[in-house]
Amino acid sequence: MSQRKRSRGSGLTQGDDEDFSVVPTQSPSQVQRNLESRSQEEIDRKVTELVQFLLVKDQKKIPIKRVDILKKVIREYKDVYSEIVNRAGRTLQQVFGLQMVEIDTKHHIYILTSTLPRVEGENLKQDIQTAKLGLLIVILSFIFMKGNSAKDSAVWEFLRRLRLNPGEKHKVFGDVKKLVMEEFVRQKYLEITPIPLTDPPEFNFQWGPRAAKETSKKDILSFVAKVGAYGGSPFFFFFFFFFFFFGGGGAEGRP
Amino acid sequence: MGAVSRELCAVSREPDRQVLLPLCSVLGRLTWSENREDMLSSKSNRLTEALEEANQLFSGVSCAREAALDAQFLVLASNLGKEKANELRSEITTFDSLTFAEDLLTFMGINRTETEGNDSDSESMSGGYLPSNAWYKLGEEAEKYFRRAPSFHYMLGSFKSEPPVPRQRIERQRKAPGGEGKRAMPAQLKKMEESHQEATAKEVERILRLLQTLFRNDPHTPISFFDLVVDPNSFARTVENIFHVSFIVRDGLARIKLDDDKLPVIEPVQNVEERNDDHSTRARNQVVISLSHEEWREIVETYEITEPMISPPDSIEDEMETA
16 A cells, blocks of 8 residues: 655655644554554564664653654654554563653653663663762752752752852863753753742742652652761651651642 | 732722832832841741731722732732741751751762861861762662663664775775685776786795695695695685685696595696696696685684694785784
8 A cells, every 4th residue: 555655855844743743543443454554564663763763862861752753753654653652662661671651741741761670789881970860869859858849049058068069160060050950950850940029030949750750759768868877867767757657748749 | 818809999090109109118028039038937927027017008909000919919928928838847847958968978978087278168068078989979879769761872883874985995805806706896906906916926936836845845745725725814815825726726737636535635746747738638627615714714623723834925915914
């Protein structure tokens, strides 16, 4: 069966955007019919392309939009989109131990997370991403301990005690402010919103949707307890108990 | 805050300056950030006082502009109220961020020394030297608490789309002509070919002399073909040797036959007469030898060849060879 060939040379016109913003909802029998109209190899090829696309897109930890998936990978196979995505998900799980998680149900934005339990042992690859994660967990812990949201002034005051100054260039992180306010926000690890009617403008720090999916309050609490235990502070045993048994100490999600 | 519950007056009249100015000042007080800390402190009642003051003023609100200010005030005050509530709660739970920070530094391996006179900050920061792997150490611990997908990278790098430089290709072809048949050489090399042929002839000559020397020493033992041609260090040289030896056989200067074990052996043809005879009377035999890399390896092992019988020539071309 001949398919309408989409000329790859054509640029990203308005028309393309409109086509890929909606995925047709179909009945299972419709999907089946569409599947049959295409060869097994074609579908498998698309599945492989999608898996590679997702893996490469995830390198920088920028969330992946469904619009991009449709435009750049699925293209004319839009009618079997759900089947391709399902198979890709199976491959990700079985081969890589990863899964596609939706963090924005309205705009359909996804991230990849690991489904494998963490293995105790030395991490073989330690690079700048490792260091950045160290900074991130510190900020997430602080926000959590402050009741799931913290003001930027409080956060920076805390970070200053760890020798991180928003104005100075850091040996490891470079422009710390940019890393925290831009990169972590783009990656959806942090959500930073301006507090209305503040002059000079102040910001509110909260966990981003990626943080919520990749870790949990219980995990962060364990981390805080471990670090606290390291320093031998008795406070942490107290409110480890308190928080663990009485919840996260704040509204879940937005206050 | 009774203001909002009141109906907004549809009558547009001049905003009452008596109401507007003090209202603005309350609003201003709440917005001014320096005041915020004071407002939020659990020890102060400033926020409550401001609220009461505004509430009283609102009894005079009767037109749209004042009501708008009223609404703005509502938003601001409720934000402050929420923040104050937050502050209160954290005081109850006593999260000591200072201690937490110190504990983090300890975890990262800070080396606390009292001797050095550290630059005195207004905030009392603990002195000490943070090692360069501090954040990496913390990051390594952090990974245990995340289900982060590892970044995917190709191990051998990504595919380079540019074709290899032609220059390399020419050099490769010069190095290994091969007994399996000459490859078509590009036009530019025609000039080289003559000197190449000279080199071939020289090689053939050299190998023939070697063969004759070996036989002079032991005239009655034919030499194993593979022992002669195989170079255990280079597959390419082995093929070249076969190529050169084939010239010797073609010219009737040596003869290849199978011995009792059906293995090929080579012996020089001594008799001049025999040589001439060979050309005209004897039937010509054509043999195609194919040798794969694996087969070559097997021969090296089976025959236990450790050194090449035909030593590599030291011509300039072969100096460029990478074995």
